[in-house]
């Protein structure tokens with residue numbers, strides 16, 4: 001199946017997605033890089049997903065009553081897990097990988113094919129992902145992520161935590177912590 005915006009609806013009905021009927025994905029843009037015979041995205045009850053999800057051969061799990069607002073983008077090659085009653089505001093990025101190797105000689109393999117891949121609509125398909133660091137992102141129940149925040153690879157955001165607007169989160173956030181800044185640090189605790 002082609003991975004275009006136009007057939008997102010068709011994709012949502014397919015074996016690749018397991019979505020509860022009560023969730024709204026009308027404005028979800030889902031781009032799956034390569035289709036294997038499996039479920040890529042699981043969405044629980046009463047969610048609204050107005051985001052863009054770009055994913056490789058991995059799985060994203062979204063719980064119940066999760067609201068994800070416009071302009072938020074996921075880049076996922078390892079896995080992203082989101083609990084229940086989570087809010088993710090607009091303009092956020094959740095990225096569970098570095099996209100490219102930090103070693104310049106390994107990155108050259110990406111630059112030499114970038115233009116051809118872009119024109120063929122296969123950007124990233126030839127990347128040697130074994131040279132790219134990645135680690136799963138976990139967002140626990142009742143967390144709230146403020147607008148324009150960035151959640152980096154390997155981060156676990158604790159239950160009920162609040163991520164202040166514009167934060168760059170590079171380390172785990174404790175349960176019920178309020179964090180902010182770049183890199184995000186604890187401002188205070190809430191309930």
Ligand SMILES: CC(C)(COP(=O)(O)OP(=O)(O)OC[C@H]1O[C@@H](n2cnc3c(N)ncnc32)[C@H](O)[C@@H]1OP(=O)(O)O)[C@@H](O)C(=O)NCCC(=O)NCCS
Nearest residue numbers: 087089145146147162163164165166167178179180181187
């Ligand atoms: C995180 C937030 C909820 C905290 O609100 P609050 O409890 O009223 O916090 P305050 O405004 O009293 O600020 C407390 C401290 O945190 C700092 N702070 C607040 N927001 C911050 C942020 N985004 N980044 C870094 N520091 C921040 C303040 O400067 C203040 O520091 P000080 O104690 O040294 O003076 C709020 O600042 C925020 O980011 N709101 C954005 C909400 C949002 O994204 N809404 C979109 C719709 S979902």
